[in-house]
Amino acid sequence: MKNDIDVDITIPSHTRFLRMIGNIGEKVAKEIDCPEKIREALPGQLAVVLTEGLVNAIKHAKCTDPNKEIHVRINYSHKDLVVRIYDNGIGFDLDAVPDPCFSSDSLEDKGRGIFILRTLMDSVKYTRSDGENVLEMKKCLG
Amino acid sequence: MEFKTERTDGVTVLFVREDRLDANNSEELKTELRRIFDNGTKDLIIDLKEILFIDSSGLGVLVSGYKNASILHGSLKLSNLQSQVKSMFELTRLHRVFDIFTTVDDALQSYK
Numbered sequence: 001m002k003n004d005i006d007v008d009i010t011i012p013s014h015t016r017f018l019r020m021i022g023n024i025g026e027k028v029a030k031e032i033d034c035p036e037k038i039r040e041a042l043p044g045q046l047a048v049v050l051t052e053g054l055v056n057a058i059k060h061a062k063c064t065d066p067n068k069e070i071h072v073r074i075n076y077s078h079k080d081l082v083v084r085i086y087d088n089g090i091g092f093d094l095d096a097v098p099d100p101c102f103s104s105d106s107l108e109d110k111g112r113g114i115f116i117l118r119t120l121m122d123s124v125k126y127t128r129s130d131g132e133n134v135l136e137m138k139k140c141l142g
Numbered sequence: 143m144e145f146k147t148e149r150t151d152g153v154t155v156l157f158v159r160e161d162r163l164d165a166n167n168s169e170e171l172k173t174e175l176r177r178i179f180d181n182g183t184k185d186l187i188i189d190l191k192e193i194l195f196i197d198s199s200g201l202g203v204l205v206s207g208y209k210n211a212s213i214l215h216g217s218l219k220l221s222n223l224q225s226q227v228k229s230m231f232e233l234t235r236l237h238r239v240f241d242i243f244t245t246v247d248d249a250l251q252s253y254k
Binding site: 019044110 | 162164165195197199203208209225226229233234235238239
């Protein structure tokens with residue numbers, strides 16, 4: 001039986017869609033056929049990944065015009081989960097985002113989103129091609 | 143975002159009556175925390191029993207409140223973290239920063 005999943009969603013660039021995209025992520029993750037240990041945590045993790053990725057596109061890529069759209073693609077094939085979030089904002093330099101400081105003496109309010117993505121996924125890339133930015137996140141579920 | 147506040151023995155307890163704390167509503171909590179501290183509160187417990195989902199923006203607002211409490215020589219403690227919220231604190235290592243209690247009563251007891 002073929003177990004590939006490909007979900008394409010286009011939503012306005014607004015944070016009020018975070019709940020919806022998170023819920024979709026949870027439902028998709030529950031349908032993925034992967035080892036029991038991964039399956040238990042995956043719905044929550046995918047909801048977080050989609051939420052952080054979408055917030056990143058809306059805020060940090062400066063795609064804050066709600067008339068603009070953000071395109072989200074979730075693909076599962078051959079044990080690989082790939083999430084791509086496409087935006088038309090001005091973009092940002094992923095490599096310039098440092099990990100947050102963990103000391104309670106120098107805590108920052110912000111800067112944990114990319115760290116969370118890097119921790120939950122095996123790879124995180126942000127590239128620009130054909131006039132749009134793509135945040136691509138991969139995780140092997142095998 | 144709905145809140146309920148109670149004051150017990152000089153400690154304010156803020157109950158957040160939402161199931162999510164994310165980039166869409168975290169600014170509302172930030173505003174509420176500012177109001178609470180502006181009204182003279184130094185020691186605050188935030189009860190997160192109803193929060194089933196938190197993102198980095200939600201965590202950031204709690205960190206901001208923690209720093210404000212420290213500046214006032216007070217404290218911000220947390221109670222009733224649900225599993226996803228607990229996971230996010232552990233992932234970002236914030237569980238080492240905050241005093242986290244199972245119940246509001248346990249958090250209140252820590253002030254005695």
